[in-house]
Amino acid sequence: MGEVKLLATPQSSPCARIEWALKMKGVEYKYMKQSLLNKSHLLLQSNPVYKKVPVLLHNGLPIAESLVILEYIDETWKQNPLLPQDPYDRANARFWARFFDEKCAVGMWKAGVAQGEGKAGAIESALESLALLDKQIEGKRYFGGEEIGYMDIVAGGIPYWLNVLEQVGDMELMTPQRFPHLHRWSLNLMQTSPVKDCLPPRDSVVNYFRLGFKKARSMSSANNNKS
Structure with missing residues (x-):
């Protein structure tokens, strides 16, 4: 399903959400630790609206905001559904x-x-x-x-x-x-x-x-x- 990168800060609970979801789905990803005191060019480029983590990069395409990312993960990788079916x-x-x-x-x-x-x-x-x-x-x-x-x-x-x-x-x-x-x-x-x-x-x-x-x-x- 392509390359997956997670721009995140370990101390952030919204970032932890995304890690949990990816692991539950069995998705391999690269964790790219971000400093909120010195935001990377990649983070600012990937989330120019809010300029914050988490951001998921899937095949180079950025998805921002943790609730949005969770639904994207659930729709992209069908195994072990997160949201109810009903x-x-x-x-x-x-x-x-x-x-x-x-x-x-x-x-x-x-x-x-x-x-x-x-x-x-x-x-x-x-x-x-x-x-x-x-x-x-x-x-x-x-x-x-x-x-x-x-x-x-x-x-x-x-x-x-x-x-x-x-x-x-x-x-x-x-x-x-x-x-x-x-x-x-x-x-x-x-x-x-x-x-x-x-x-x-x-x-x-x-x-x-x-x-x-x-x-x-x-x-x-x-x-x-x-x-």
Whole structure:
């Protein structure tokens, strides 16, 4: 099926999604590590709109944005399907994937970055989104049933990356008492290949978040000063 290259940063959970999907499909690929502090010409050329990872290069053609890449992988390599076959279930998986990226992930990040009076409200908002996700996994081993699928890959950063985010952001979101179903799912996921086989060193993720928090807080402070 041609040459496959992945432009990625190991500390990024959206990049990990693509690695997991490729490994589940048995697709051989070349990992091309990218520095977000010194973006390569290839990255800027391949994703001129957002200028960020991950980017998949298939026979030289670039595909950007992790959810788009996941669907491309699923449609190109038919073995071990990621998305459900039933049209309704496929639509439902896409809906919750968007919800995770636009509400859960953004909410968790904002809660970590927030300081002072706004932190409690940001944490509460993040908890509300996680509670909705927790209901979706109730009574199931994985979001799609008994096998890892699309939504598990999308939310797969929770067991590892969220724990680091909590540490760096000085907060506690994910507990067995609050979200028993997500907690059980997280334990299952972390014991499963390829997830457990493609995790970056924790220290590198800690530094990754610290740099991200510093940049986000600096930008927020600059915007507040302008207003």
